[in-house]
Amino acid sequence: MPSRLQSKLKDNIVVVPKIQRQISPLLFSMLFAATLAGCSKPAEKVEDIRPVRVIKLASNDIDVNAEFSGEVRARVESRLGFRVGGKIVARKVDVGTLVKHGQVLMQLDPQDLKLSQAQALAGLRAAETNRDLAKAELQRYQELRSKSFVSQAVLDAKESTYKAAQANVDASQAGYRGQSNQAGYAALVSDVDGVVTSVDAEVGQVVTPGTPVVRVAKSGEKEIVIGLPEDKVETLRRVQDVQVRLWADPKKLVAGKIREISPVADPATRTYTVKVSIPDSLAEAKLGMTAVVQFASKTATPQIKVPLTALFYEKSTTSVWVVEGGAVKLVPVSIAGAAGNELVLGSGVKAGQTVVTAGVNLLKPGQKVKILGEDLPVAAGAAK
Missing domain, CATH: 1.10.287 (Helix Hairpins)
Structure with a gap:
């Protein structure tokens, strides 16, 4: 290559000797670089390998399997207040005091x-x-x-x-x-047997009629209060298998029952309050303890589910990209139904296949792909 380059430069100098002498050093350098570029080999074409996220399909009969943490509360909790206004002159109870029906809690100036x-x-x-x-x-x-x-x-x-x-x-x-x-009415008395959970006024404070000053939780039935996201409310409303366990004793499971689902979302958390009744056998459940509510249900036949992002729509055909041998192929599928944010596939794929879940619109048949992550995530609802 150097001899060939020297020959070309010599020819140019021989043909235009006068011009060569008038060329500035900068222009001569540019001419030299252009000559080198003309002698270089063309760049090799790099194969397009796209990174993708995938899941491994699994067939199972688990329809719902979700857990939510909540708090143990009394089913009946009264916020007591005076029926007349006045100045508080005596407070007879503290938080945690066990009270009986008719016991005096606070006293107004009479x-x-x-x-x-x-x-x-x-x-x-x-x-x-x-x-x-x-x-x-x-x-x-x-x-x-x-x-x-x-x-x-x-x-x-x-x-x-x-x-x-x-x-x-x-x-x-x-x-x-x-x-x-x-x-x-100058004496505020408890209308139930229970425990004082909150004291909201002190001696010397002037209160108006009806202002809550003491909160009393009625002894007896307790419940777990949890918050459900809006996309899970309707699904979990139909679940019959509800299990409850305390964080303090996770090995003990007891059956629970959904007693109430709020029709309005909480303005702060944007979740729907759900109250789950627990049996009296869970006697170690104390007010304020953390508990976990588990929802589980099964389908009549095994199902294969994929996220919405795995579907590829082309004209009137719904397909998924199946990874085989490091490349992808387009496989038409049929949709049998929906399960939350996932879709149930009726045909076209089988358990064990690997399906692309991200980047489906950038692929083409036979394209090489690189799977992000060494361990393949298992499709939601897969048996563990």
């Missing part, structure tokens, strides 16, 4: 309520006095009427006065009973 009760009682006494006077006067006029000393119209007026006085007594009695109840 002075104003007692004064109102005394006022209502005084009104009742005044109404009773007016009624007794009206009754005595009615009796006297009845005797006078029997002797024709007064007219019937006068007697009717006295009867009306007595009835009005009796009505005032009835109204005063109702008012007095209401004020007596109000005075009794």
